[in-house]
Every structure is written in structure tokens, then in C-alpha cells.
Amino acid sequence: MDDQAALPVHALCLITDHYPHALGAVLGGSAATGRVTPTSDLDLVVLLPNSDTGGREVIRHEGRLAELFLHTLADVPAVFEQDRARRRGTVLFLYDQGLPVLDPHGHVPRIQKQARAVLASGPPPLTPDEWERGRYLLTCFMDDLIDTPSSDRYEQLSLADFTLREATHLLTAHHGAWTGIGKWLPRRLLSADPVRGRALLEGHRAVAERADPAPLTAAVERTLELLGGPLREGYVLRGGLRPNR
Template identity: 40%
Template sequence: MNGMDAIESAQALVRELFPEAVAAFLGGSLARGRGTATSDLDVVVICRAPVEVRRENVGWQGRPAELFVHTAESVRTMFAWDRAAGVPTMASLCAEGLVLVSVDGCAEQVAEDARRTVTAGPAPLSPAALDALRYQVTDLRDDLLDARDPDERLAVAAVLHQQAAELLLGAAGIWRGKGKWLARALRAGAPDLADAYLTGYRTLAAGGPAAPFADAVAAVLARSGGPLREGDRRAAPPALLAGPA
């Protein structure tokens, strides 16, 4: 499916399933012209209240479609949640997506708010959250270098890969990512470290030595406040102290 086919298919989906929509966007790889045979249609649909706000997966014209159904108010709440989580999921879909439907300029208004959210960047990590990540990354790096079993080493590396990237980007106030977006976030936000970091991880995952990846993680720690072992302290949450209900 090429770009025009994807747009026409998504427009038909919105017309048939959401005739009441006041705005809709096609996001994801198909909107960027990078879709493959297995890419799904990522469609944000905005309706007037009352509507069931939801994420829903459906089949459409032989292709999976992931629908994000919102009101204008709930989609803006999602933008705020994106900032708090540090991952611009909904904001990027609306800021970069192709407009499928717009009633009275609704899509353009939502897209402008989404672009402002993306430009503002994520909410800063609290000192406690930053220290927690520093401790976790320090501890995981030690485990990686100590691991002798290759399966254990690979399992530790997979967790460390995500945590260290979150530390690097979060400490710098840069949007983070999950899954395939992690590598993209690293290349965009820390291009000077991304190549060594990602190459080191690929080398380890292919059965090579752990040292290159461990060295890249050490560089992440150095940039983010340094390793943290002694002195880490976190109080138990009140719910734990309250005992069972």
C-alpha cells in the first residue's frame, strides 16, 4: 500500500465507522511514507462528546487498523500525559499525522496544540526519578560485566538497553521512546553517543563481547550524574505501610 492508497483507505474507514467525526489523523509509518506490507493504519479519531474514549484494533480492507478514539478534551489530556511519561505517543500522531477530516478547523487546532507539546519537550525528571535510574543502570551494568552465562548476559543487556537510554535522554530533557522508537530517539537526541551505544548492543546481542556496550553505558552514566551505588535510598510507599486491605 503506497501513501495515497493508505490515505484513501483511512478516509474510507473514518467515513464508514465514524461519520460524526470532527477531526481525524493518519499517523505512523504509512503517514510518513515508510509503510510496509504489515504496517497498520494508525488513525486518531476525534468526536464530540459523549463518545467512548478508547483504543481499538479492527481489520480494514485486509489490513489491521489501530484506532484512537477521543474527544477534543481527552486528546489534549493525552498530550499532558505524554509530557509526564516522556514519550510523545499521541502528540506525535497528531503533530505529524496527515489530516483526514476537519470540521470547522478542529484538526488544525488539535495539531497545533500537539506541535506545541512536542516542541516543549517532556516534563523534567524529578531528582528522585533521576537517581533511581542512575542506580538501576549502575546495578545492571555491574550485573552485565559479572554475568558468565550468555543467556543471562543477554537478558540483562536487554533491560539495560532500555534503562540506560531512558537515563541518557531523560537527564537531558529529551523525548524518550519504546520499542522501535528507542533507537530513533537516541539517534535524534544523542547522536554523538548513539552509534557506539547501539553498535555495542548489537555486538553483544550477536554473541560478541559485552565490553563495548558496557563502555557506552559508562559514558551515559558519566553524562547523567555518574554511577550511583552507595547512598541510594527510597522510602516505602504509604500503601505498603498501611498493610493489606
């Protein structure tokens, strides 16, 4: 049995050892999508009885790390709503794309159906204040990136990272699409907008490889054109003191 095929068995053994009272378990992430590597951890959603307590736990089982997303049956609606509000849908996607490895009472298919319905509805739209703040931040990052000399590589690379993140946040929101962090940022970005998303990623790469901010700046300007353009003077934040960045 190859490593990919052995992972559901490994996951089931983990659940049996650590949560023998579990009502269900779903193996997600790279282990479920065929992108696993020898050092990939296991992403597992574990459904617990209502008498238990949810949370998040990282353990090592038989040499492999596993990240466990724990919640009770009664907590499912609240967990899904919280996940939706964060706009990343981490647990929702684990249920949607994951492989059931334990389901003694038939709960998992019903919960997977609920997760898919939430994913189909999309993340919540940004509020007008969130749109304005996002445009302002992205404009600031872009301007700072333009003004930073290529000799200041630490600052240039940091600004390129923040520029890409904010542009991704706004562009995915514009399309009503889910966003992501880490390795999921480029995946969600390209899924939401293959053309503009690739331009942003190639622009970020140009900064990293050639210290050239021009392609990323151009990609950001095209993104801002969709959202009302850059926002500088005229931006107002009310309701208390908060840092601008």
C-alpha cells in the first residue's frame, strides 16, 4: 500500500487511539486531494458528542503530525458560521473535499451536505467601511512599494507580501469568492480570477526574484480599477482611534 492510500487507515488509527468516542471523522487537506508529501501533516475534522468540548489540537501519531479540528454535533452550525465569517472556510472545505474515515452513526454525509450549501452561498460581502479601508491599505502598500529603493530588500519584500495579501483579500471579495492564507492564498486567488490573480502572483515573483516592483504595481492598479480606484485623500475612519495600517 502506497503512502497516499495508507493515510485514511493511519487517520482512523489515530482517531481510534485518541478519540475512541468520536461520532465521525473526515480526512481533508493534501491527504484528500492527492497533493500529499512525505512531511505533510494530516488535517482531520473530528465530530464529538455534545457532552465533549471542541477546539483545535496538534499531535504526532506514529511519526506523522496531525492537526485536529474538534467540534461537537451541536456546535456544527456555529462552527460553520464562524468559518464563513472569516471568509476562508477552513473547516467547510475540509468537510467538502475530505474523505470520511469514521461515521458509525451516519452524521458525516448530512454535515458534508450542510458544508457544501454554505460554501455555495459564498462568504459574506464586505461592508462599505471594509471596502474603503481595504482600498486605502492597498493604495498605501502600493505607494510605499513604489517609493522603496531596491537596495532596501527587507522592506521591499515585506511590502510585496502585504500588497499581495491585501490585493487577494479585495479581489476575492469582489468576486464573492473564498480567500486563503499560506499555500491556499495563490490557489484561492487563481480560482477567483485567473487573469488578474496570475498577474498579482507574477508581480510578487518579480519583486522576489528581480527586485522589480513594476509588474506588481501594474497588477494592483488593475485590481483597484475594479474597486473604484486608489484611495488616498478623502479616506476617513471614524469610531475611535485605530492605527491606519
